[in-house]
Amino acid sequence: MEKLIEKASVLMESLPYIQSFYGKTIVIKYGGNAMVDEVLKRNFALDIILMKYIGINPIIVHGGGPQIGETLKRMGKATEFVDGMRVTDRDTMSIVEMVLVGKVNKEIVGLINQNGGKAVGLSGRDGQLIRARKHYITKPGPADKRPEIIDIGMVGVVDAINPQVLDTLASGDFIPVIAPVGEGEDGRAYNINADFVAGSIAAALKASKMVLLTDIRGVQDGEGNLLTSLTLPKVDSFIADGTIHGGMIPKVEACRIALDGGVNKVHIIDGRMLHSVLLEIFTDTGIGTQIVAGSPQSG
Ligand SMILES: Nc1ncnc2c1ncn2[C@@H]1O[C@H](COP(=O)(O)OP(=O)(O)O)[C@@H](O)[C@H]1O
Numbered sequence: 001m002e003k004l005i006e007k008a009s010v011l012m013e014s015l016p017y018i019q020s021f022y023g024k025t026i027v028i029k030y031g032g033n034a035m036v037d038e039v040l041k042r043n044f045a046l047d048i049i050l051m052k053y054i055g056i057n058p059i060i061v062h063g064g065g066p067q068i069g070e071t072l073k074r075m076g077k078a079t080e081f082v083d084g085m086r087v088t089d090r091d092t093m094s095i096v097e098m099v100l101v102g103k104v105n106k107e108i109v110g111l112i113n114q115n116g117g118k119a120v121g122l123s124g125r126d127g128q129l130i131r132a133r134k135h136y137i138t139k140p141g142p143a144d145k146r147p148e149i150i151d152i153g154m155v156g157v158v159d160a161i162n163p164q165v166l167d168t169l170a171s172g173d174f175i176p177v178i179a180p181v182g183e184g185e186d187g188r189a190y191n192i193n194a195d196f197v198a199g200s201i202a203a204a205l206k207a208s209k210m211v212l213l214t215d216i217r218g219v220q221d222g223e224g225n226l227l228t229s230l231t232l233p234k235v236d237s238f239i240a241d242g243t244i245h246g247g248m249i250p251k252v253e254a255c256r257i258a259l260d261g262g263v264n265k266v267h268i269i270d271g272r273m274l275h276s277v278l279l280e281i282f283t284d285t286g287i288g289t290q291i292v293a294g295s296p297q298s299g
Pocket residue numbers: 031032033034063065213214215216218219220221243244245246247248249
């Protein structure tokens with residue numbers, strides 16, 4: 001009996017959160033490194049279905065970096081990253097699109113639909129959802145020289161988001177699942193880091209929350225301690241001293257884009273933990289790292 005009462009109190013703990021998120025949009029970025037095994041993937045799908053059934057509007061943006069890497073390796077194609085971005089020549093771009101749109105996207109859509117949800121897969125090229133422009137990396141040159149500009153091929157940054165297609169899907173009770181491929185003015189496909197896509201979509205929709213699922217507990221300090229809350233000025237100093245590096249940089253930058261765009265709350269959490277999305281959204285304690293705007297003084 002006590003166990004049953006315990007169950008009821010767990011449900012009750014979620015009531016204020018269900019009330020406050022009812023009818024609201026939450027953008028969830030599902031990183032390729034968090035798609036570890038079949039049980040995790042199925043439970044991620046179930047979490048999203050539950051959110052939808054209780055009246056939240058979840059929007060999924062997925063990655064697939066490791067999955068792209070595996071396919072490129074099988075095809076004997078080398079891959080290189082500059083500042084966390086995959087150098088993407090024309091051949092690589094068609095493989096990126098094939099893996100993200102044709103494989104990873106369809107797998108997530110399939111899992112949600114098999115378990116009773118209504119998911120629709122999209123790439124940023126569908127319904128002009130993501131307009132991209134070419135991304136160049138700029139490195140400071142020697143004191144008296146101009147900065148060095150590095151061309152990394154068909155890598156894009158988000159130029160504009162057209163949320164019309166997402167609004168249409170939400171009004172039909174569908175769950176949009178978005179692959180991070182955008183289309184340029186030249187009509188070509190561009191490979192965009194999925195964190196940036198999530199941040200830009202959350203900002204365009206003025207989402208109530210954005211949650212980035214990754215393969216680590218959250219942002220850690222130099223000693224490896226989990227930081228439960230972090231301000232943007234502190235993020236800047238952690239990037240400057242190298243505490244935040246590699247794949248964590250696009251995540252915190254995506255949080256900045258979302259916060260600047262009016263998103264209320266942004267979180268980086270461990271997607272390898274079962275039901276991590278639900279724990280973040282529906283419990284008093286939450287998990288992972290919350291990033292807040294903060295003032296330069298507040299650290
Ligand atoms: N300060 C930091 N705190 C936590 N992780 C960090 C930090 N700096 C760099 N990282 C790295 O960022 C990684 C997450 O980025 P990434 O592997 O690109 O994830 P995803 O595939 O989910 O997008 C972590 O596994 C970790 O190695």
